[in-house]
Every structure is written in C-alpha cells, then in structure tokens.
Amino acid sequence: MDILTLFVVIPVLTITGILFLKDTRHVRLVSAFGMGLQLLLAAVLVFLYLSARHAGNTAEMLFIKDYLWFKSLNIHYAVGVDGISVAMIALTSLVLFAGIFASWEIEYLRKEFFISLILLSSGVFGFFISIDLFTMFLFYELAVIPMYLLIGIWGTGPKEYSAMKLTLMLMGGSALLLVGLLGIYFNSSPDGNLLTFNILEISKVVIPLPAQRLFFPLTFVGFGVLGALFPFHTWSPDGHASAPTAVSMLHAGVLMKLGGYGAFRVAIFLMPEAASELSWIFIILTSISVIYGAFGAIAQKDLKYINAYSSVSHCGLVLFAVLMMNKTAMDGAILQMISHGLITALFFALIGMLYGRTHTRMINEMGGLMKVIPFLSVCYVIAGLASLGLPGLSGFVAEMTIFVGAFQHPELFYRIVTILAVSSIVITAVYILRVVAILLLGPTTNEHFDHLTDAKWFEKISVVTLIGSVAAIGLAPFWLSTMIGTSLQPIVDRIIALNPF
Amino acid sequence: MSLGTFLVMRHELLLIASALLVLMAEIFWNPDKKRYISLFSVILFGVITIVGFLPSPIGSLFGGMYETSGTRLLMKNILNIGALLVFIQSVTWLKKEENSEKISEYFILLISTLAGMNFMISAGHFLMFYIGIELATIPIAALAAFDRYKNKSAEAGIKLILSSALSSGILLYGLSLIYGTTGTFYFNEVAALFGNNNLQILGFIFFFAGMAFKISIVPFHLWTADVYEGSPVNITSYLSVISKGAAVFILIIILFTVFPVIIATWQKTIYVTAILTMTIGNLFAIRQQNLKRFLAFSSISQAGYILLGFIGGNQLGMASVIYYILVYIFSNLGAFGVVIAISNATGKENMDDYNGLYHTNPKLSLIMTLALFSLAGIPPVAGFFGKFFLFTAAAQKGYYLLVLIAVLNTIISLYYYLLVVKAMFINKGETPIEKFRSDFPTRFALGICVAGIVVTGFASIIFEVIKNLSFGV
Numbered sequence: 001m002d003i004l005t006l007f008v009v010i011p012v013l014t015i016t017g018i019l020f021l022k023d024t025r026h027v028r029l030v031s032a033f034g035m036g037l038q039l040l041l042a043a044v045l046v047f048l049y050l051s052a053r054h055a056g057n058t059a060e061m062l063f064i065k066d067y068l069w070f071k072s073l074n075i076h077y078a079v080g081v082d083g084i085s086v087a088m089i090a091l092t093s094l095v096l097f098a099g100i101f102a103s104w105e106i107e108y109l110r111k112e113f114f115i116s117l118i119l120l121s122s123g124v125f126g127f128f129i130s131i132d133l134f135t136m137f138l139f140y141e142l143a144v145i146p147m148y149l150l151i152g153i154w155g156t157g158p159k160e161y162s163a164m165k166l167t168l169m170l171m172g173g174s175a176l177l178l179v180g181l182l183g184i185y186f187n188s189s190p191d192g193n194l195l196t197f198n199i200l201e202i203s204k205v206v207i208p209l210p211a212q213r214l215f216f217p218l219t220f221v222g223f224g225v226l227g228a229l230f231p232f233h234t235w236s237p238d239g240h241a242s243a244p245t246a247v248s249m250l251h252a253g254v255l256m257k258l259g260g261y262g263a264f265r266v267a268i269f270l271m272p273e274a275a276s277e278l279s280w281i282f283i284i285l286t287s288i289s290v291i292y293g294a295f296g297a298i299a300q301k302d303l304k305y306i307n308a309y310s311s312v313s314h315c316g317l318v319l320f321a322v323l324m325m326n327k328t329a330m331d332g333a334i335l336q337m338i339s340h341g342l343i344t345a346l347f348f349a350l351i352g353m354l355y356g357r358t359h360t361r362m363i364n365e366m367g368g369l370m371k372v373i374p375f376l377s378v379c380y381v382i383a384g385l386a387s388l389g390l391p392g393l394s395g396f397v398a399e400m401t402i403f404v405g406a407f408q409h410p411e412l413f414y415r416i417v418t419i420l421a422v423s424s425i426v427i428t429a430v431y432i433l434r435v436v437a438i439l440l441l442g443p444t445t446n447e448h449f450d451h452l453t454d455a456k457w458f459e460k461i462s463v464v465t466l467i468g469s470v471a472a473i474g475l476a477p478f479w480l481s482t483m484i485g486t487s488l489q490p491i492v493d494r495i496i497a498l499n500p501f
Numbered sequence: 502m503s504l505g506t507f508l509v510m511r512h513e514l515l516l517i518a519s520a521l522l523v524l525m526a527e528i529f530w531n532p533d534k535k536r537y538i539s540l541f542s543v544i545l546f547g548v549i550t551i552v553g554f555l556p557s558p559i560g561s562l563f564g565g566m567y568e569t570s571g572t573r574l575l576m577k578n579i580l581n582i583g584a585l586l587v588f589i590q591s592v593t594w595l596k597k598e599e600n601s602e603k604i605s606e607y608f609i610l611l612i613s614t615l616a617g618m619n620f621m622i623s624a625g626h627f628l629m630f631y632i633g634i635e636l637a638t639i640p641i642a643a644l645a646a647f648d649r650y651k652n653k654s655a656e657a658g659i660k661l662i663l664s665s666a667l668s669s670g671i672l673l674y675g676l677s678l679i680y681g682t683t684g685t686f687y688f689n690e691v692a693a694l695f696g697n698n699n700l701q702i703l704g705f706i707f708f709f710a711g712m713a714f715k716i717s718i719v720p721f722h723l724w725t726a727d728v729y730e731g732s733p734v735n736i737t738s739y740l741s742v743i744s745k746g747a748a749v750f751i752l753i754i755i756l757f758t759v760f761p762v763i764i765a766t767w768q769k770t771i772y773v774t775a776i777l778t779m780t781i782g783n784l785f786a787i788r789q790q791n792l793k794r795f796l797a798f799s800s801i802s803q804a805g806y807i808l809l810g811f812i813g814g815n816q817l818g819m820a821s822v823i824y825y826i827l828v829y830i831f832s833n834l835g836a837f838g839v840v841i842a843i844s845n846a847t848g849k850e851n852m853d854d855y856n857g858l859y860h861t862n863p864k865l866s867l868i869m870t871l872a873l874f875s876l877a878g879i880p881p882v883a884g885f886f887g888k889f890f891l892f893t894a895a896a897q898k899g900y901y902l903l904v905l906i907a908v909l910n911t912i913i914s915l916y917y918y919l920l921v922v923k924a925m926f927i928n929k930g931e932t933p934i935e936k937f938r939s940d941f942p943t944r945f946a947l948g949i950c951v952a953g954i955v956v957t958g959f960a961s962i963i964f965e966v967i968k969n970l971s972f973g974v
Contacts, residue, residue: 070961072817072968073893134889138880145879148919152927160927164919171915175908178889182896182904214901 002065003045004079004129007089010038011122015115024110028100031114035097035121042093049086053486060490061131061200069134074194078132083487084334087480088128088261091338094469095253095345096121099246101462102349105356106154106244113154116146117246124254133181133197133266137174140262143255144170144226147239147247155242166239169232173225177262180219184270187211202270203494212274219267220275220282227259227319228312229282230289237296240308245352248304252311253345257337260318264333268322272495279323280413286323287417289316294427298434303351303361306431307344310387313424314340320421321402324414327485327492329405332398334484339386339394339473346383346466350376353459354439357452363435368444373454377440379463384432386470389425394473397481399425509560509569510623512577515549516616520609527605535604539592542608543942546588550581561625565687568625571970576750576823577619583743583830584615586949590838591735592942593845599650607647610640611739618747622754627676627686630751634672634715638665641744645732657731664714664724672711678704688759695762702766709770715748718808719777722801726785729797734844737793738837741800746826749807753822756811761974764814771812776906779805783913787920790852792840795917796833799876802914803829809891809907813898814974820967821890827963828875828887831953835872838947839865842939849934852921857930862937866925868947873918875954878911883958890964 001009014034018027052062061080069075081089099117106113123143130136144167151163181197187207188196196202207215225232236256240248268275293313300306314336321333353376354369355361370377386393389400406418444450455463473480507514523542527535553574561568588611595604617636624630642665646658680686682701683694695701713721729737756767782802789795807829810822842865844850859866875884888911892904939947957963 071965072820073890075961138885141880141885145874148922149926152923160923164916164923167919168912168916172909172912175905175912178892178908179896179901179905182893183901185893186896218905 002063002079003041003048004063004065004081006041007038007125007129008122010034010041011118011125015118015122018111018115018118021111027111027114028104031118032097032100034118035093035100038125039093039097042090045081046086046090049081049083050483053083053483060487064131074196075134076132076198077135078198079129080131080200081129083483083485084261084265085128087334087338087484088257089125091257091341092121092124092128092254094465095249095341098345098349098462098465099249101458101465102249102352103244103246104458109153113150113244116150117250120146120150120250120255124250124258127258128261131199133184133199133202136262136266137178137181140177140258141171141174143258144174147243147251147255150247151239151243154244154247156244157242158238159242162238162242166235169235170226173222173232175222176218176225177222180215180222180267183211183215183218184266187215199265199270206273207271209273212271213277216267216271216274216278219271220263223259223262223267224282224285224319225259227256227263228289228293228315229259229319230285230292230312230316233289233293233312233316236312237305237308240311240348241302241304245348248348248352249345252308252348253341256311256315257318257341260315260322260333260337263319264322264330268325268495269491272325275323276325276495279325283320283323283414283417286316286320287421289313290320290421290424291427294424294431297431298427301362301364303354303363303435303439304348306363306435307347307351310428310431311340311344313428314344314387317399317402317421317424321406324406324409325495326405326408327488328408329402330488330492331481331485332401332403332405334488335394335401335473335477335481336398338480339398339470342466342470342473343383343386343395346379346463346470347387349459349462349466350380350383353455353463354380358446358449363438366439366445366449368440368442369449369452370440371444372449372452375454375460376463379467380440381436382467382470384436386474388429388432392471392474394470394477397474397477401481506560506562509558509562510567511557512553512574512581513616513619513623515552516612516619519545519549520612520616523605523608523612527609536601538604538608539595542605543585543588543592546585546612550578550585553578553581565689566626566629567620567623568688569623572819572823572972573622573754575967575970576622576747579823579827579830580615580618580622580743580747580750582827583746583834584611584739586830586834586838586946587611587735587739587743589942589946589949590738590834590841593940594733594735594841599648603647607644610644614638614640614644615743618743621747621751624751625688627679627688627691630755631669631673631676635669637744637747638669638715641736641740644736644739645728647733647736651731653731654733657728660724660731661728664728668711668714668721671707671714675704675707675709675711678707688755692759692761695760697763702763705760705763705766706770709767712748712752713774716745716752716804717801718774718804719781719801722778722782725801726794726797729800730791730794734793734837734841734850737797738834738841741796741837742830742833745800745804746830749804749822749826753811753819757814757819757972757974761814764974768812768814771808772900772903775805775808775812775903777805778802778808779907779910780913783910783917786914787917789917792850792852792855792921795852795921796836796840799914799917800833802910803833803876805910806888806891806907809895809900809903812900812903813894815894815897816968816971816973817890817897818894819971819973820964821887821894823967823971824964825887825891827967828883828954828957831950831957832872832875832882832884835868835947835950835954836876838943838950839869839872842943842947843934845943846937846939847934852924854934855921855924855930856928857933858925861933861935865939868951869925870922871951871954873921877915877918879915881958882954883956884954886958886964
C-alpha cells in the first residue's frame with residue numbers, strides 16, 4: 001500500500017473501528033486516535049516530500065501510483081502529490097484533528113456523528129491525492145453528501161432548510177463539473193490516441209480552443225460553487241450558520257478549499273487559453289464575492305453569519321488570485337487557502353465554544369467576556385488579528401502575496417480590480433474589530449456570564465493546534481512558500497508559454 | 502433438427518418447465534404440504550438462475566424467429582437475478598392468511614411473465630416479439646389485481662390491462678405499417694428493406710409509442726402511478742424493475758439492429774422524450790406522499806436517464822444501459838425491499854410513517870438510504886457508476902446539453918430522495934414504527950441488494966464483461 005492511499009484507508013479503518021464499538025464513550029477516543037494518526041501521517045508525508053525534493057527529484061508529481069480500474073474507458077485509480085496538494089493534505093489533517101476535539105461533547109447519536117465527519121474527511125483526502133479526474137470527482141461528491149446528515153441532524157436553527165440548500169447547491173455545482181469533466185475527457189486526445197482522465201497526461205496536450213471555451217466556464221463555475229463564487233455563494237452563510245462546530249470548521253476550513261484547488265488544478269491548469277480569455281468575467285464575479293462578502297459580514301449580528309460572510313470574502317480572494325494567472329498571485333492563492341483554512345476553523349471552533357457557554361451567538365447579547373473567559377477571548381483576538389492580516393500571522397503573508405501578484409498583471413482592468421479588492425482589507429478590519437470590541441471588552445452585560453468557565457483541556461488542544469499553525473506560517477512563511485513555489489513553477493511556465501502577456 | 506438444438510432456448514424451456522412443476526405441486530401435494538410451495542418455487546428458481554449462467558449454445562431457431570446471442574443471454578440472466586430477488590421478497594407476504602390459497606398462482610403467473618419477457622428478448626421476428634410482449638403483460642395484469650378484495654388492487658389490474666391493450670394496439674398498428682412497406686417481419690430483412698420512407702417512419706413512431714407505454718416514457722406514463730400504487734408492493738417492484746428492464750432491453754436491441762437506417766429520426770425522438778421523461782417524472786415525484794407512488798415517479802425519471810444510453814447508438818451506450826439496469830435492479834429492489842418489510846410488519850406505506858425510523862430500525866433505514874443514494878447516483882455506490890457511464894455514453898456522441906439537463910435533473914431527484922432520508926434520520930416521529938425484526942427471506946434479499954449496490958460499482962470486471970458483449974449501430 002502506498003503512503004497516499006493510506007490517507008483514505010485510515011479514515012475508513014477508523015470508521016470500521018467505530019462501527020464495532022459497543023460503548024459510545026470510546027467513540028471519540030477512537031476518532032481522536034485515528035485522526036491523530038492521520039496528522040502524523042501528514043507530517044511524515046511533508047517530511048518525505050521535502051526530502052525527496054531535497055534529493056533533487058524534480059518530477060511534477062511525487063509518490064505516483066497508478067492502477068487501471070475501468071479498462072474500456074481508461075479510468076484509473078491514480079494518486080500523486082506535489083507541494084500544493086501536500087500543503088492541502090496537511091491543512092486538512094490539522095483542521096480535522098482540531099475538529100474532533102472541538103466536538104468532544106457531542107452527545108446525541110455520537111457514533112453516527114463521528115462516522116459522518118470522518119467519512120467526509122476521507123472524501124477530502126481522496127480529492128487532494130487524486131490525479132485522475134474520475135476518482136477526483138468521485139471523492140468530491142463523497143465529501144459533499146455526508147454534509148446533509150451532519151447539518152440536518154446535529155445542526156442548529158433552520159437546519160433542515162440549510163442542509164438541503166447546501167447539499168443541492170453543491171451537487172448542482174458538481175453537475176456542471178461532471179459535464180465539464182466529460183468534455184475534457186473527450187477532448188483529451190486530439191491526435192486520436194487513447195482518451196484519458198489523467199491530469200498530467202491531459203496537461204501535455206492542448207485541448208482545442210472551442211472545446212475549452214465551452215468547458216472552462218462549466219468546470220470553473222462547478223468548482224466555484226464550492227469556493228463561494230458570487231452569485232452561487234448563498235449556501236455558505238446558511239450552511240455554516242446551521243452546522244455544528246466541527247462541521248463548520250471542516251467545511252469553511254477545508255471543503256471550500258476544494259473549490260479553489262479544483263478551479264486551479266483542473267479548470268485553469270488544463271484549459272489555460274480559455275481561462276485567460278474568459279478570466280475577466282470571473283474576475284468581476286470574484287471581486288464581487290470579495291467586497292460583497294466583506295460588507296455582508298458588517299451587516300450581520302450572528303457570529304457564525306459574520307464568519308460565513310467573511311469566508312465568502314476570503315475564498316473569493318483565492319479564486320480572484322488564481323485567475324490572475326501569474327506565479328506570485330497563485331502562490332498567494334495557495335497560501336490564502338491554507339491560511340484562511342486554519343483561521344476560519346479557529347474562528348468556528350471558538351464560536352462553538354462561546355456558544356456552548358453563553359447559549360447565544362448574537363453579538364449584541366454578549367459583552368465583557370475577556371474578564372471571565374480570558375483564554376478563549378485572547379484566542380478570539382488572535383484569530384481576528386490573523387484574519388484582518390496582521391503581520392506575523394498567516395493572513396498577512398497570504399493577502400500581501402496575492403495583492404502584490406495581482407497588481408503585477410499588465411492590463412489596466414486587472415489593476416483597477418485589484419485596487420478595489422484591496423479595499424476588502426479595510427472592511428475586514430471594521431467587522432473584526434467591531435466584534436472584538438463588543439464581544440470581549442467593556443463590562444459584562446449579563447450576570448449569567450460571570451460564572452462562565454474557561455476552556456477545558458480538549459478545547460485547548462483544538463485551539464492551540466490551530467493557533468500554533470497560524471503563527472508558524474506567519475513567522476516562517478518561506479518553507480511553505482518554497483514548497484508551493486517549486487510545484488507552481490512548471491504550471492506557471494506552461495500557462496505563460498501558452499499566453500505570453 | 503435434433504432435440505439438442507432446442508437447448509438454444511434453454512432459459513425459456515426451464516421457465517416453462519418450472520411453471521409446470523409448480524402447477525403439479527399445487528395439484529398433487531397434500532394440503533398440509535402446500536406451505537412449502539413458496540420454498541419450493543424459490544429454490545427451483547434459484548437453480549434456474551444459476552443454470553442460466555452456465556455456458557450455453559447460441560444461435561437461432563424456427564427459421565430465425567427465435568435468436569439468441571451472448572448479449573441476449575446476459576440480459577436474460579440479469580432479469581433472472583432481479584426476478585429471484587422479487588421471489589424471495591414475496592415469501593413473507595405470501596404467508597399471510599388471505600394469500601394462502603393463491604401461492605402457486607402467484608409463482609406460476611410470475612414465471613410465465615418472465616418466460617414472455619425472455620421470448621421477447623430473443624425475438625428475431627416481430628410476431629415472436631409481439632407474442633412475448635403479450636405473454637409478459639397479461640399475467641401481470643392478473644397479478645396487479647392479486648389483492649382482489651381491495652378496490653385499489655382490482656382497479657390497478659383493470660387499468661393495467663386496458664392501457665396495455667391500447668398500447669399493444671398502437672404497437673400493432675405500427676408493425677402493420679412496417680409490414681406493409683417491407684413485406685416481412687424478420688428483423689434482419691426489415692433492417693435491410695427499411696428506408697427513409699414516410700410511411701415507414703410513421704410505423705416506427707407507432708412502434709416506439711407502444712414500447713414507450715411499457716417503459717412508461719412520458720407522455721405515455723399516465724398509467725404508471727395508479728397501477729403501482731394499487732398493486733401489491735411485490736408486484737409493484739416487479740413491474741418497476743423487471744418489466745421495465747425487459748422492455749428497455751428489447752427496445753435497445755431493436756433500435757440498434759432493425760432501425761439503424763433511421764438513426765437520425767429515433768435520436769430526435771429520444772432526445773425529446775428523454776428530457777420530458779426525466780423532468781416530469783422528477784417534478785411529480787416531489788409531491789408524492791405514498792412511497793409506492795413516490796417510487797413509481799422515481800422509476801419514470803430513471804427511464805429518462807436510461808434513454809441517454811440509447812441516444813448515441815454506440816457500444817458504450819448499450820453497455821451502460823445494460824449495466825444501469827443491473828444496478829437499478831439492486832437499488833430499486835433494495836428500496837422496495839424496505840418498503841415491503843415495513844408494509845408487511847405494520848401496513849404503513851406513507852412517508853410520514855417513516856419519521857424517526859432510524860431510531861427504531863437503524864438497519865432498515867441505512868439500507869433505504871444506501872438504495873436511494875444509489876438511485877440518485879451518489880458515490881461510492883453503484884448508481885454513481887451507472888449514471889456516470891450513461892452520461893459518458895451520451896457525451897461521447899456530443900450530446901453535452903442533454904447530459905447537462907440530465908445531471909441537473911439528478912439534483913431534483915436528490916431533493917426528493919433526501920426527503921425520505923430526512924424523514925428517517927432527522928424528523929421526530931410522534932408514533933414511530935416500532936422496532937421489529939424481519940424474517941430470514943426479507944433479510945436475505947436485502948443483503949443481496951446491499952451487496953449488489955456496493956460491489957457492482959467497484960468491481961470493474963462486471964462493466965467490462967457487459968461492455969464486451971455489447972454492440973453499437
């Protein structure tokens with residue numbers, strides 16, 4: 001068994017383990033153990049990857065394993081990773097690990113909760129390791145569907161409505177995606193050779209331009225729905241607000257990144273000509289996401305809604321940067337995915353913990369929490385500062401890189417849009433600081449709050465894991481940036497060769 | 502001609518022989534031994550199913566009226582598997598007091614319809630085809646009215662026989678036009694003599710309309726929901742899976758071998774009917790409360806997806822259709838199996854009755870979820886692979902718009918499948934269905950369905966075998 005397949009096998013084994021447990025009290029221990037193992041495996045993978053690169057292995061993808069699956073359609077189970085997917089895998093394991101501890105106190109149908117959560121994660125891991133479009137799509141859908149039960153059963157508020165809306169919109173995205181993928185497949189071999197779903201092989205041929213014009217928008221929008229592309233973002237606020245803590249974390253932290261990653265790896269990488277031709281349309285849409293999301297966050301009073309809109313804004317920035325099609329901006333996009341994944345997971349974890357204590361998520365009903373629960377409050381401030389891009393934390397590195405890269409674009413239109421998008425940083429500062437001020441500072445507004453207890457040990461594990469990673473990226477961004485950069489280089493070279501600016 | 506050549510029609514001979522054996526048992530067994538008739542029939546049919554997979558001679562009989570080939574044998578075997586599952590699922594229901602007198606009737610009628618379908622699939626001549634179709638239809642009408650003391654069941658029987666008669670009339674009219682313009686009923690001769698003559702195209706349209714009745718393709722679907730609702734659940738599942746599957750099989754064979762000349766015509770016909778069938782089936786399914794009606798409309802929309810495999814006229818298309826029917830047998834019989842189990846235990850058939858089912862009967866809920874996800878085409882279960890191949894087949898010939906409409910339709914279908922999942926997992930039932938344990942046959946059949954749903958997708962060998970036996974225009 002190769003190391004990459006282990007990323008899917010371990011969750012499946014963990015699920016099997018949970019299924020056979022008699023005592024539901026041990027469920028979370030088994031889950032924590034399984035996902036801890038997964039985290040360890042991710043660390044090993046990062047190490048192996050870096051040492052392979054260090055040893056001078058310059059192949060585009062490492063650890064490639066390829067098994068023929070459906071011979072007549074040339075469908076393979078093919079896995080392989082480059083620096084970008086390794087980074088995404090590490091992100092997923094971190095968020096998942098923190099998510100398990102953040103849902104430590106789930107009581108209702110505990111077994112089923114952890115099974116669904118881990119099943120979802122196996123889809124995410126499978127997606128990131130796949131280099132065959134068919135398996136990629138399979139894992140993509142696998143990651144979406146447990147969401148329905150997770151939100152519908154364990155959610156809060158209008159959970160049934162939100163769960164249905166989220167599932168149907170995301171599956172709608174995957175419907176467009178399916179057509180796009182079939183289009184890529186049937187154009188993957190203009191010379192009449194064997195058709196293929198393999199990303200690396202398709203990247204070696206040039207898909208005919210008329211086909212690209214047809215299938216690029218389908219693929220991009222298909223992934224864009226998951227990446228909260230305006231106007232297909234409306235599932236996100238409702239879904240995140242209704243989801244239980246760990247699901248919000250995983251969804252905003254990781255699942256939305258599937259959209260960005262897919263848009264980059266499939267839509268733009270395989271169809272660069274159409275991408276540069278049509279990018280202006282999607283640049284406009286993503287800019288709207290960025291700015292509209294930020295303004296939306298100002299208008300909200302529910303902490304989860306604020307954060308959901310903020311995610312729309314930040315994930316919009318990912319797609320925005322990817323579409324700029326130069327190395328710095330794309331580098332920033334990947335950094336932003338990882339940084340936002342960690343920060344937003346941290347936010348949702350903290351919101352869940354606050355909600356568990358105060359039983360409200362309305363900011364105007366809270367106040368003065370800094371005095372009673374200092375640990376959680378300080379963490380919340382750190383998350384806020386990271387989100388608004390304070391130097392020294394990961395958000396700054398990512399957004400800085402994006403805007404520097406985007407402004408390098410030679411055309412005036414793209415520069416103007418970049419200036420507009422930069423304004424989102426200011427708006428972000430407004431809503432983050434406002435929340436911090438109302439929520440944490442000042443006198444306690446509710447006497448019930450005086451008796452709140454600070455974070456328990458499992459909550460601390462969850463929060464510290466995430467804050468540590470955010471700070472690590474912020475303080476030492478270069479090892480990550482290099483890892484991404486070297487993998488990005490061949491992709492960017494190819495794009496530039498096809499579209500000299 | 503030696504008797505050995507008759508072995509070519511082994512499937513049909515075995516079915517007729519077993520129908521006769523069951524009849525003998527009914528006549529000659531003591532009344533106290535008659536409760537073993539179910540067991541006897543199921544075992545007999547199980548043996549037939551297994552024998553069907555043994556290597557068999559292929560060829561034609563009666564001067565080409567009867568033909569068989571690897572593809573047709575495969576189709577018959579797939580139908581046998583489905584019918585066997587229906588048989589096993591019926592055992593519990595047949596134990597009921599009111600059915601005790603009619604057990605052998607039930608099996609004899611079912612086996613005769615299956616024999617009819619086999620003759621239909623093996624037809625090399627339109628007359629043989631028509632006889633097969635009638636033999637398949639008339640006993641089913643009797644079965645639909647099996648609960649004859651219930652008004653709804655009797656009504657279902659009458660509706661089925663009347664609409665079948667009408668559709669047969671239309672079909673025959675089409676065939677007579679084809680005969681009038683070509684002067685023959687042999688498939689290969691009709692294929693050779695067919696041109697783009699208007700009268701011939703009119704004949705084809707009538708033929709297609711007649712078949713559309715059997716597969717319940719919109720706008721010929723109106724009988725479906727009422728008949729499905731009124732019939733006993735086991736017959737509903739048989740109608741929605743086996744009857745539909747058989748009609749799909751023979752339609753694809755006839756379209757690909759008899760009418761390749763007018764492929765442009767039937768592609769247009771199928772393009773329109775596929776869109777209508779998917780969309781209308783799905784939109785009507787949303788509003789259904791009775792699970793039998795619900796599954797009826799769901800099966801109409803499934804027929805629409807299946808048409809996507811027809812449209813390219815390609816080998817991949819035929820392979821994906823056969824494969825999808827196999828997957829559909831497991832998925833739909835899985836869903837029906839749960840409905841049957843609950844209906845037998847409590848008599849409840851409405852979606853509201855399923856509220857909170859997961860808390861009392863977790864296994865049944867999980868099987869239902871798996872089956873519905875397979876019908877909706879959610880990975881990693883077989884339905885995903887089935888739908889993917891159907892869409893790939895249509896996309897191969899450039900029907901991207903049709904594929905897009907079809908995938909968007911799967912989203913609508915996902916909505917109503919999730920409604921059932923929601924009822925079982927999320928809704929709180931005031932009077933949930935009590936915890937119960939189903940008996941062995943029910944559990945056995947459900948086990949096979951689940952295994953089929955899980956394995957058929959991953960085991961690529963199944964698809965490859967089907968692909969190798971398929972052919973294009």
